[in-house]
Amino acid sequence: MNDIKQLVWDGELNVLISIDPSFLMKGSPKEKTVLRIRVPRETYLINYMPFIWSKIRDFLSFDPLNDSKKCFWFEHNGAPIRWNYPVGVLFDGLVKSSLAFVTSSEIQSENVITILRVRLVMGDSLPPTVIPITTSKTQAEKFWFHQWKQVCFILNGSSKAIMSLSVNESRKFWRSIIARNLHDFVEISNKISSSKPRHIPIIIQTHKASGSFNISQPTVRMTGLDTTLKDIEGDIFNAKEEMNADNSIIICQGIEIPWDIAMSDMYLKLRSFDGFLYITLVPKN
Amino acid sequence: MILYEEWRSQLDLLFNSNVLQSWALCQEIHLDDKTNALSLRLRPTHRLQEDTKRVEKKSLDHIQLCLTYSKIYNEPLLLLRIWEEKCTENILLTKLMFPAKVESLLGVEGKFQLGLDTVIDLENSLWYSFHPCDTPNIVGDLPEFKSTYLRRWVSIFVFSWLGYEGA
Numbered sequence: 001m002n003d004i005k006q007l008v009w010d011g012e013l014n015v016l017i018s019i020d021p022s023f024l025m026k027g028s029p030k031e032k033t034v035l036r037i038r039v040p041r042e043t044y045l046i047n048y049m050p051f052i053w054s055k056i057r058d059f060l061s062f063d064p065l066n067d068s069k070k071c072f073w074f075e076h077n078g079a080p081i082r083w084n085y086p087v088g089v090l091f092d093g094l095v096k097s098s099l100a101f102v103t104s105s106e107i108q109s110e111n112v113i114t115i116l117r118v119r120l121v122m123g124d125s126l127p128p129t130v131i132p133i134t135t136s137k138t139q140a141e142k143f144w145f146h147q148w149k150q151v152c153f154i155l156n157g158s159s160k161a162i163m164s165l166s167v168n169e170s171r172k173f174w175r176s177i178i179a180r181n182l183h184d185f186v187e188i189s190n191k192i193s194s195s196k197p198r199h200i201p202i203i204i205q206t207h208k209a210s211g212s213f214n215i216s217q218p219t220v221r222m223t224g225l226d227t228t229l230k231d232i233e234g235d236i237f238n239a240k241e242e243m244n245a246d247n248s249i250i251i252c253q254g255i256e257i258p259w260d261i262a263m264s265d266m267y268l269k270l271r272s273f274d275g276f277l278y279i280t281l282v283p284k285n
Numbered sequence: 286m287i288l289y290e291e292w293r294s295q296l297d298l299l300f301n302s303n304v305l306q307s308w309a310l311c312q313e314i315h316l317d318d319k320t321n322a323l324s325l326r327l328r329p330t331h332r333l334q335e336d337t338k339r340v341e342k343k344s345l346d347h348i349q350l351c352l353t354y355s356k357i358y359n360e361p362l363l364l365l366r367i368w369e370e371k372c373t374e375n376i377l378l379t380k381l382m383f384p385a386k387v388e389s390l391l392g393v394e395g396k397f398q399l400g401l402d403t404v405i406d407l408e409n410s411l412w413y414s415f416h417p418c419d420t421p422n423i424v425g426d427l428p429e430f431k432s433t434y435l436r437r438w439v440s441i442f443v444f445s446w447l448g449y450e451g452a
Contacts, residue, residue: 068341068385082403124373125380129409131401132383146400149418150357159418217405219356 041088151275295435364412
């Protein structure tokens, strides 16, 4: 199991961030509008905001850290991206809905490097489903800790385990994400987790025919250790949708998962750094 | 903790009691049978309006509350949005406001913890949520007082910081 956890933890994506020209002074060098970075799948995109600001600071047409009138967010192909999901989950959700991850020349060539392309944009008001990116240095940490509180409650029926962490342990837990320290992450997350969870914290994104996707968070009760994804098919699929286990595939942590996998095992191996198990349902071609 | 069915029944009782309709701050109230959420449009208190001008240099238009249910915590859940008034090219608009220190601005610092999140059951819309994990300790969930759980919750989570005065 530790090998799988290590592989999940080490997973990275090439991310190309293009900066909307409205951020920059006229006449700024074109190369300043594009940043290429490698990002762990298991982190938030906004953890890279200080890096992004530092790279374009000298060319900014305004002060984003002190201008409260502007809102910032990331987009992919003109559609807003929710930074509050792990980067790998964003990628899994977008990769099937769009071919725009690769340029037309890349589509034709073999062995292309897969790149998550996002754009940093701004406006006077936010898209309705996007959490604003603030200048607070603790925004991501606070959000992430709140996610873990929910996870702790879902797993154990109370928030006692996470609320019992010392201040030092809480700091060490978040630092493990930033410093990519799996040992510390596992040590603290094991204090919150239960070997026999009552429910599984799961978030599902489902592709719709329109190219967008639905998000759902069903309550998945564990009736036994051998409960499989197939057993909870009724919880996973919205009755109104035409998708089912026969005509769709499951993607988790970037890989296709068989329907007969045991939920508890899958959760412990493939859950994300915020404690949730994210699965993406994609219609079979 | 309150079971969903019991919460839903107490929500109807709350709505029909006219306590919220009679509240001086309440401008609109709507019980949505589809989402099972009670939404309220509130006139901001004088203190909140003044603090927003002083701290945020903005003008408040209204406060939006949504009383709903957390299936994770099995507790009532209070959601909040703050709308500011903005004049652009002589046209008055309202837009969502995200204060730097929302708990301090609302005067609930140290009392309630607020987080900004997208709410899946409300079409992934953006709300401040009052974290409900301490609710049983705050409200008290002894069986003999269970029938008034939601009324007591409203009194603490809503009226304790916004104040209650009849219209």
